[in-house]
Amino acid sequence: MAHDPARVAEARAWIVRAARDLRAAEHEFQAVPPLLDDIAALRPIIDQAVPLTEYAWKFRYPGEMEEPSRTEAEDAFATAHKVYAAIISRLPAEAQ
Numbered sequence: 001m002a003h004d005p006a007r008v009a010e011a012r013a014w015i016v017r018a019a020r021d022l023r024a025a026e027h028e029f030q031a032v033p034p035l036l037d038d039i040a041a042l043r044p045i046i047d048q049a050v051p052l053t054e055y056a057w058k059f060r061y062p063g064e065m066e067e068p069s070r071t072e073a074e075d076a077f078a079t080a081h082k083v084y085a086a087i088i089s090r091l092p093a094e095a096q
Contacts, residue, residue: 045086052080 055076058066068076088096 042087042090045083048079048086049083052076052083 055068059068
């Protein structure tokens with residue numbers, strides 16, 4: 001029985017993205033200095049960023065796409081800027 005080419009293509013797209021995500025996670029765990037050592041101090045920033053995680057998958061991955069409302073997108077954009085600024089402010093000047 002032949003497989004549906006559209007479903008095969010979608011499955012391949014998911015596998016490619018999963019492999020990239022795994023490589024990125026592996027890179028972060030091997031970073032020097034470790035990227036996760038200061039995670040407790042980043043709790044307030046992480047809490048602000050949590051709602052943004054939905055945007056990492058809901059509108060990014062293959063399949064049916066759902067669009068956020070204009071207000072939702074603007075709120076997420078403002079939150080992303082706040083999180084970005086908070087993280088940048090923690091970096092040494094030469095890394096900013």
